[in-house]
Amino acid sequence: MAPKLDKSLIGSEFDHTEFPPVTAEHIREYAAAALETNPRHLTANDAELVAPPTYVVSLRGRHFMPANLQTVLNIGRRGFDAGKDIECGVPVRVGDALTATSTVHDIYEKTGRSGSMVFVVLRTKITNQRGESVAVIDQKMMLR
């Protein structure tokens, strides 16, 4: 019988990163690279410029996942991005000082045609300098 999946990491925080203030240049470059067409993200003046909803994915913390995740779950290093969910809060504007805190939100197992797969949901909460929620991002990783 397969060993029971160790879910002890659920709830653990593995990254907390404070980012330098958001620049107009980065909002415009992200929006252009993402093929956005809305002038609010591209050509508005700095005071009116807002980042597209998916801009928050560019905020990469120091740790992508807990360092001991694969050891605890007893799984290999092969994994891929299975899905993502972004709950959008207040828009990101030029000069915002954003903070991201990441935790393990869920761990579960699914058995498919090609065997057993472990899914890990990593939740990143991003807030601005006023403590307002900018985004909650759930990243679902499939590991085997």
Add this chain to the structure above:
Amino acid sequence: MTNPTAFEDVDVGDELPPIHLTLTPEQVKRYAEAANMPGGRFMSDELAKAEGLPGQIVPGNFSLALFSRLITDWSPRAKVMRLSATFRGLVHPEQPLTASGVVTEKHSSDQGEFIECDLVIESDAGDRLVTGTATVRLPPQE
């Protein structure tokens, strides 16, 4: 109604105007750099193959960004409240893609007026490479 400006303009079953595009390898690399995703798999065929992939791939985040654009091209006044995507297959540059969507639900509460959409990115062979949903807020007529 092609470009709704108010909640009343939208009906369940309305289709979002599709986006047809073929991403170039340079566009994929530029997105990955702007999104701080330095993985070789997003940079070139050569680096992707070194990671065991068949070739350069499009980051899932880029697909999410295309979903976001699909919404705002449809209704520039719409505010995206939630975006979800399931990555079902690899998306490659130089592959003809169609992003499309349909309105599945409308609902109002004391929080405002909301529209639910189903979204998909398909290959020209009809493979559903990325599926998703969006919750969009569109204010009522003034």
